Amino acid sequence: MSRYALLIAPSSNRVYADTAPRLALAELAVFGRTALKGRLGELEESTFGGVPYVTFEAEDLTDRDVAYLSNLSAMFALFRVEGDLLRPVLLNRLDTFDDDLITIQKYAGKTNEQFTKLLLNVTMLASGKDLLADRPVVFDPMAGRGTTLNQALMYGYDALGCDLDQKDFEAYAAFLKTWLKRKRLKHRAEVNPVRREKKLLARKLEVTIAGQQSLVMYNIDALKAREVIKVRTADLVVTDAPYGVTHGAHHKGLSRKPIELLEEAVPGWVEILKPGGAFGIAFNTFTADKDDIAQVLEDAGLMVLDMPGFTHRVDQAITRDILVACK
Numbered sequence: 001m002s003r004y005a006l007l008i009a010p011s012s013n014r015v016y017a018d019t020a021p022r023l024a025l026a027e028l029a030v031f032g033r034t035a036l037k038g039r040l041g042e043l044e045e046s047t048f049g050g051v052p053y054v055t056f057e058a059e060d061l062t063d064r065d066v067a068y069l070s071n072l073s074a075m076f077a078l079f080r081v082e083g084d085l086l087r088p089v090l091l092n093r094l095d096t097f098d099d100d101l102i103t104i105q106k107y108a109g110k111t112n113e114q115f116t117k118l119l120l121n122v123t124m125l126a127s128g129k130d131l132l133a134d135r136p137v138v139f140d141p142m143a144g145r146g147t148t149l150n151q152a153l154m155y156g157y158d159a160l161g162c163d164l165d166q167k168d169f170e171a172y173a174a175f176l177k178t179w180l181k182r183k184r185l186k187h188r189a190e191v192n193p194v195r196r197e198k199k200l201l202a203r204k205l206e207v208t209i210a211g212q213q214s215l216v217m218y219n220i221d222a223l224k225a226r227e228v229i230k231v232r233t234a235d236l237v238v239t240d241a242p243y244g245v246t247h248g249a250h251h252k253g254l255s256r257k258p259i260e261l262l263e264e265a266v267p268g269w270v271e272i273l274k275p276g277g278a279f280g281i282a283f284n285t286f287t288a289d290k291d292d293i294a295q296v297l298e299d300a301g302l303m304v305l306d307m308p309g310f311t312h313r314v315d316q317a318i319t320r321d322i323l324v325a326c327k
Contacts, residue, residue: 001041001057001058001059002057002058002059002060002061002080002081003042003055003056003057003080003081004055004056004057004058004061004078004079004080004081004089005046005048005053005054005055005078005079005080005081005086006024006028006053006054006055006056006069006072006074006075006076006077006078007051007053007075007076007077007078007079008020008021008024008052008053008054008074008076009073009074009075009076009114010076011112011114013112015313015314015315016112016114016115016312016314019312019313020052020074020114021045021052021053021054021074022045022309022312023073023074023115023118023309023310023312024054024072024073024074025043025044025045025054025309026307026308026309026310027072027073027074027118027121027122028040028043028054028056028069028072029043029309030121030122030125030126030307031068031069031072031121031125032056034125034126034128035068035125035130035131036058036065036068036069039058039059039065040056040057040058041056041057041058042055042056042057043055043056044056048086054074055081061089063092064132066078066089066090066091066092067092067094067132068131068132070091070092070093070094071093071094071117071121071131071155072121073114073115073117073118073121074114074118075091077091078091094131094132094154094155094156095154095155096153096154096155096156097153097154097183097185098183099154100179101150101153101154101179102116102147102150102151102154104175104179105145105146105147105175107145107171109144110144110145110147111144111147111148111240111282113147113151115282115320116147116148116151117151118310119148119238119240119280119282119322120138120148120151120152120155120236120238120280122280122307122310122322122324123236123237123238123278123279123280123324124136124236124278126278126280126305126307126324126325126326127235127236127276127277127278127326128276129235134235135156135157135158136157136158136234136235136236136277137157137158137159137160137233137234137235137236138152138157138158138159138160138234138235138236138238139160139161139229139233139234139236139237139238139269139272139273140159140160140161140162140237140238140239141161141162141222141225141237141239141265141269142162142163142222142239142240142241142242143161143162143163143172143217143239144163144165144168144172144240145168145171145172145175146161146172146175146176146217148161148238148239148240149161149172149215149217152215152238153209153213153215156213157213158213158214158215159214159215159216159217160215160216160217160229160233160234161215161216161217161218162217162218162219162220162221162222162225162228162229163217163218163219163220163222164219164220164221164222165219166219169203169205169217169219172205172217173189173191173205173217176189176205176207176215177189180207180209185209185210186209186210186211187207187208187209187210188206188207188208189205189206189207189208190205190206190207191203191204191205191206192204192206194218194220194228196227201220201227201228202218202219202220202224202227202228203218203219203220204216204217204218204219204228205217205218205219222261222265222269223261223264223265223268225265225268225269225272226268226271226272229272230272231271231272232271232272232273232274232275233272233274234272234273234274234277235273235274235277235278236273236277236278236279236280237269237270237272237273237277237278237279237280237281238280238281239280239281239282240281240282240283241258241261241262241281241282241283241284241288241293242258242261243258243283243284243287243317243318243320257287257288258283258284258287258288258293259288259289259292259293259296262281262288262293262296263296266296266297266300267300270300270301270302270327273327274327275327276326276327277326277327278324278325278326278327279297279302279324279325279326279327280322280323280324281293281297281322281323281324282320282321282322283320283321283322283323284314284317284318284319284320285311285319285320285321286317286318286319290321290323293323294323294325297323297325298325301327302325302326302327303325303326303327304323304324304325305324305325305326307322307323307324310322
């Protein structure tokens with residue numbers, strides 16, 4: 001049995017950085033139960049030279065094991081512990097693009113990139129799909145300026161999203177078009193109206209990258225997602241519920257109470273989810289009770305999974321947690 005040490009990735013958000021080792025333990029436990037078939041043990045926070053790590057024990061990791069672990073949201077470097085020394089383990093990440101696709105956008109209310117990756121990881125693992133081999137369609141019904149969509153693209157997955165805010169939709173479309181041009185990636189990107197009975201229903205950003213990856217985002221109310229997206233289209237639903245604070249729900253007529261939105265919207269989102277797919281949602285525990293959200297998911301026909309250890313403080317008005325469920 002060998003001991004390994006995971007060096008926690010730095011974060012520009014000091015509050016998130018403080019809680020990152022504990023979140024890494026929870027995420028690593030999910031990887032251990034699923035992708036690594038229960039072969040990890042002795043998961044704990046450790047310190048080497050005054051620097052925080054997460055350590056664990058395992059039989060010698062195979063190249064495929066390392067490939068899975070390379071994609072942990074908090075993974076900065078991995079070492080094999082040999083006495084008082086740390087021997088580096090070569091990582092093999094899924095990332096298909098430069099990481100500025102995720103990091104370059106800065107705006108109020110943006111979800112921490114590491115947390116977005118964490119939520120996508122645990123939702124993907126809950127679906128039973130292979131993180132390395134499968135190419136799911138990831139649907140974010142409240143996509144904002146595309147952090148979840150961009151993380152899906154980074155993994156080589158296809159992305160699907162909706163957002164009601166016209167400014168966010170336009171900002172994301174402009175960013176992605178510009179980014180693709182600057183990176184000189186072969187692509188097609190168009191924004192077109194979606195009409196029904198001669199009435200404008202939505203605007204649609206449609207992007208194809210290298211003829212292989214696709215992204216579609218609609219400028220439409222999340223409650224109306226089923227009006228533009230067919231049933232059984234997505235393998236994963238990954239989203240951040242409104243936090244009920246200034247940057248969480250600012251549209252006229254949009255409730256600041258996430259539970260009311262979810263009660264109305266989740267049944268439609270579940271119709272978009274394929275059988276066997278998984279649903280991952282983050283929420284503010286100050287404005288939405290975890291048991292209430294679990295009940296909404298169960299009423300929509302999902303099976304809520306037990307994934308403890310992900311509760312963490314974001315700021316004085318937000319303590320965030322997640323729920324993951326399967327269809």
